[in-house]
Amino acid sequence: MARYDAILFDVDGTLIHSRPGILNSFAYAFRQMGVDPSGIDLSRYLGPPLRWSFAQHFSSGEEVERAVDLYRARYAEKGMHECSLFPGVMEMLEALRRQGLLLATATSKPIEVVTPILEEQGLLPLFDLIGGASMDRSVDTKTEVIRQVLQDPRLAGRHILMVGDRQDDMQGARDCGLPAAGVLYGYGSREELQAWNPVFLAGDCKELTGYLLETN
Incomplete structure (x- = not known):
């Protein structure tokens, strides 16, 4: 598995x-x-x-x-x-869904903001859970977002990985006791991500998919 x-x-x-x-x-x-x-x-x-x-x-x-x-x-x-999908994102998420992985977002965007974006880009049906910040200050950092997502009972007992492109994602994962993988095609540098010792750095979605579906 x-x-x-x-x-x-x-x-x-x-x-x-x-x-x-x-x-x-x-x-x-x-x-x-x-x-x-x-x-x-x-x-x-x-x-x-x-x-x-x-x-x-x-x-x-x-x-x-x-x-x-x-x-x-x-x-x-x-x-x-004014946005678009990175190359291979749709194929990656579809492949993960086919293998039965639970998919969630953990974004600094408020849930009310990110949901219509995901819908417009055709990604919304691929996610089991939309996790994000609140419009007010109550859930405002990536750590708080991840912590809130982890409260969902569907995640209980699962082996969970956080995937992101900036140090906020890496720190949020560490604060919540999760491993994290970084993507190098996003907005953070290799140096920024490596400082947090991610379990994997992906150059593109194909590499990331291969890692996520690799068996123990």
């Missing part, structure tokens, strides 16, 4: 190439807040929670919340449609 029977997937940078919509929405929010985004390396905010990202630039909680609201408004209107 396969070494894992349940996989938690990050979404941005792991399943979906969402860089254009995210960066455009960040730039919009910063401009509306009176900040010129041209001097900001927005790519560093591909993955971390929104509130953490905006808190690097705004000192008050009210400003951070306003920036989050501006980002989400633009993302809901345009950003969520």
Whole structure:
């Protein structure tokens, strides 16, 4: 049997190439807040929670919340449609489903935001569980997202792996006692991921599928 029977997937940078919509929405929010985004390396905010990202630039909680609201408004209107699947994602998830693995998301996007994106991209029927952040601060970090997902009784007693492309995914998995695999086609570097000693680094979805379905 396969070494894992349940996989938690990050979404941005792991399943979906969402860089254009995210960066455009960040730039919009910063401009509306009176900040010129041209001097900001927005790519560093591909993955971390929104509130953490905006808190690097705004000192008050009210400003951070306003920036989050501006980002989400633009993302809901345009950003969520400015994305595409990474090559091989659909085939990978279908192969894992055929082998009976339980599939869940563990994303920093709120569940209300990620669900229509997964539906638009044709991925929603392939998942048993959609796990994500909350719209408020109650579930706002990747660690908290994973911890909440693990409360689902369908995951009890399973051999679970977290898959992601950024250090937040690796840290969240470690905080929750899970092994993690990294993908190198996403938005994090090899150096960023290797620092967390992942069990596997995949160059593409074909490599990742082979590892996930490899038997003990």
